[in-house]
Amino acid sequence: MFEKLKxxxxxxxxxxxxxxxxxxxxxxxxxxxRLTLLExxxxxxxxxxxxEDLKIRLEGLKVKRFEDKRKIVKETLKNVLIEILGKNGYLxxxxxxxxxRKERKPLTIVFVGINGTGKTTTIAKLxxxxxxKGFSVVLACSDTYRAGAIEQLEEHAKKLGVKMIKHEYGSDxxxxxxxxxxxxxxxxxxxxxxxxxxxxxxxxxxxxEMRKIVRxxxxxxxxxxxxxxxxxxxxxxxxxxxxxxxxxxxxLTKMDADAKGxxxxxxxxxxGKPIIYxxxxxxYKDLTPFKPEEFVEQLLGxxxx
Numbered sequence: 471m472f473e474k475l476k477x478x479x480x481x482x483x484x485x486x487x488x489x490x491x492x493x494x495x496x497x498x499x500x501x502x503x504r505l506t507l508l509e510x511x512x513x514x515x516x517x518x519x520x521x522e523d524l525k526i527r528l529e530g531l532k533v534k535r536f537e538d539k540r541k542i543v544k545e546t547l548k549n550v551l552i553e554i555l556g557k558n559g560y561l562x563x564x565x566x567x568x569x570x571r572k573e574r575k576p577l578t579i580v581f582v583g584i585n586g587t588g589k590t591t592t593i594a595k596l597x598x599x600x601x602x603k604g605f606s607v608v609l610a611c612s613d614t615y616r617a618g619a620i621e622q623l624e625e626h627a628k629k630l631g632v633k634m635i636k637h638e639y640g641s642d643x644x645x646x647x648x649x650x651x652x653x654x655x656x657x658x659x660x661x662x663x664x665x666x667x668x669x670x671x672x673x674x675x676x677x678x679e680m681r682k683i684v685r686x687x688x689x690x691x692x693x694x695x696x697x698x699x700x701x702x703x704x705x706x707x708x709x710x711x712x713x714x715x716x717x718x719x720x721x722l723t724k725m726d727a728d729a730k731g732x733x734x735x736x737x738x739x740x741x742g743k744p745i746i747y748x749x750x751x752x753x754y755k756d757l758t759p760f761k762p763e764e765f766v767e768q769l770l771g772x773x774x775x
Contacts, residue, residue: 491531491539499543500524510769511701512732516739523550548766554735555762558744561719563596566690567605567661576654578662580612580647580684582711583695585668588723588749590619592695593663594626596747598754601630605660609634610650612643612683615667615676623665630754643667643679647687664689671710684715691718693746698722698733705736712741723749726756731769734760 493500500521507517527546533539563577570577579596583589590613597607609627611634613619620636627634635650647664654662666683669676684692694717696704704722711717720737725748734745745760 488532488534491528491533491542493525493529496528496539496543499540503543503547507732510730510732511698511736513702513705513736513740516705516736519739520547520550520554544770548770551735551766551769552762555738555745555765558738558742561691561744561746563600563691563746564603567600567603570690571605571660574658576608576651576659576662577691578651578654578664578687578689579691579693580664580666580687580689580715581693581695582666582680582715582717583668584670584697584707585616587668587695587697589668589695590622590626590665591752592721592723592747592749592757593623593665594630595749595754595757597626597630597632597661597663599757600661601632606658607632607661607663608650608654608657608659610647610662610664611636612646612664613667614639614641614643614646619665619667644683644686647683647689651687662689671707677710677714680711681714692716693718694720694737694741696720696722696733696737698725698731698748699727701730701733702736704733705740708737709740712743717741717743719744719746721745721747721749721757722760726750731765734765735769 504517504521507520508514524543524546528543533542567577581589581593597609600607609623609632611620611623614637624634635646635653637646650662650664664687666680667676669680692715694708694711696708708720720743722734722745738745747757748760750756750758
């Protein structure tokens, strides 16, 4: 009899001390978070979808009656963001390079993006990274369009002590990539890093040239290099580049220059592919692996500032 009364009392206490969340009453909090996501460069459409996901997860959720509702929403938002960034997996370039080395084939990576994102410097950083892991590298300048592009990559090649494959300005960009892959196969070089001309996603001729480079070189990976400071523009660029060549992952540059960071969430969301690295400075060592949980913690910290 006592045990029955105890269970009845416990059930009564639980009902009194807990309640189900009513999403309609959370609208001011949800709108606040939506606006702060937008302010931190999360794309409009992505921010809206995140909030819709939040509503579904929060509706009817049982919580303590006097528990901080904003804290609950923030914790749920954290889980949603980590899922967006983590659901596309993690692209470990070192493991891929090692697997290709065991096959006695080079790992070929083509880098794409618009002008001024730091694509060429990012390639040099990755070359340095791979060399530090014991891999041999060859660079390919498939940017036969921009004045000074060959000289820029060549300067990096000299500093790194690696060979660079180049042709004359105005020559077929795809043939440069093809020659670099052939050179790597012949010489037993582990990694081929192909630089391409920066191009606006609206320039169909250059986008078709990029598609040809990928078709001819048959790379293992196509990586989009985006400038984190461009916010929503980087998202539209990634989406369009992905439509043309199906990118396998992205690297965000200039994360050290007061970038808000939300573009990482948006790019990962719209492409369905992971963020691989973040560029955090001008030096070869300034390339850090992307860690979703750590990134979300930092972003949520900004949301509370």
